[in-house]
Amino acid sequence: MRLILLLTLGLGGALALSVAFGETTLSAGQYLDAFVRPGSPAAEILFGIRAPRTCCAAMAGAALGLAGAVMQGLLRNPLAEPGVLGVSAWSGSAAALAIVLGLGAAPGALEGAALGGALAAGAAVALLAARFREPETLILFGVALAALGGATTALIFNLSPSPITLAEVLAWLQGSVANRDWSDLAWAVAPIALGTALCAYAGAGLRMLALGDETAALSGLPMARLRVAAVAGAALLTGASVAMAGVIGFVGLAAPHLVRGAVSDDPARTLAPSAIAGAILLTLADLLARVIPSETELRLGVVTALFGAPLFALVAWRAARSWRA
């Protein structure tokens, strides 16, 4: 409980920083203006541009952090992340297809495609998860699904007629929460809420899975249902995050590891702190993307990968300890 409180305070700080700072530097007077005069340019920057963008980053980060924790618990693997079962790849591929087909400008089309792609992959994995209990089998199917999703994206690049469209797809795939408004957030609330509920329901099953499939199967919990809930929840969360912010790596991998030690490695108690940690990570990454001086704004996926890759190595280093045990 103290951890949740601490992380929530941290998230509050990260959100405040992210709204306060950006490309445009504001004076003390302008900050004051923003609060007392709702129509002022400063208010527009803070609450019309930065606040929705910040919320978007926080929500996508929370979704990824939670989905990552669920995947690691389900697959009993510290290196699992939301993309491991191919959900992100399919989501990205479907969104790329939507852009190439010229649907990018239609309201909700891109988001719908990203979510649809994630759900298609999620449904395939959920069917497999109900049938096959071994995590290794699921991971192998996931690798195949991810490869197929990646190949479809490559095919779209291959066949795409216009370099401008290609640039658009590439930029989108690299992840960003720039130019988001409140309506972009509103539609994502439902899939994220549903995904969160499914993951919370699966929590007790993830804890029991720490002792292996057979112990879990005889624990009295409805494991087949919990497994499907975990996959479906993670797919919804991943799909919603891809739809909101593009394909973003490392947050889903790193967030659970940052909090795991503080909850005695309990896979169920890792869930909520992972979500908050993911929100903090992506909010700060987006802030970095804006304030690092560069010709064009850095893409969010680039920033998380640049900072996430060394963290990934650290995680592997620590995981090696458990494999030796």
Next chain:
Amino acid sequence: MTAALELRGLSVRRGARTILSDISFSVAPGELLGIVGPNGAGKTTLLRAALGLQALSAGEVRLGGRPLPSIGERERAAMAGYLPQERRVAWNMPARDIAALGAAALAPRRSLAIAEACLAELEVGALARRGVFDMSGGERARVLLARLLATHAQLLVADEPAAGLDPEAQLLILERLRRRADDGAAVIVTSHDLTLAARACDRLAVLQDGRLRALAPPREALSPRVLAEVFALDGALIESTAGLTLAAGRAAERGAG
């Protein structure tokens, strides 16, 4: 008295291979049954089939007098607890959290209290807050057994609970399972240590190539003939000051010598 577990004509096939063939026996409350047999005889498959983890090709399993398929997941968990041979734990959870999973249906405070009592029973109470990755193999085996004891089920099934442990730990584990049987539970263990099994168990079921070769009190079940034909051992169970002891050597080697 209703048997805690009853197997009737149980057979298991995997593809064309027959793993278990026409096994029938029952275990009464208060009984400690040992299942012994060479590697590949079907011991683990028998336990898994008896608990519904393995599909049957023929036969029936009854738990507490009722057909297993008619018992729901939650009820089955209350009736039977299982300790698999595999001792891998995915995360570095503390001992008491792991033992508490045996009583997960109860309120957290109550299940933790039961977990700590069971850890103390297995003399690892001092490790309650230590993570399993930071324990020796023997300590981890006891923590996992504490999880089984915490279920307080009427049927406790443990696959090789003492394998790989030092002699004192092996005796402790069998003693504690014996105590659960004396308290009224039906307990089934598998073991490769015939001396240990003979001393602790009321009856031994000897499996050979998926068939029940003998089912009797230890001295009868492990007769010189069974030892020779099933285990390729030349010798006998003898009564020593510490209890039954296996005095035997490899049959083939002696024959050659």
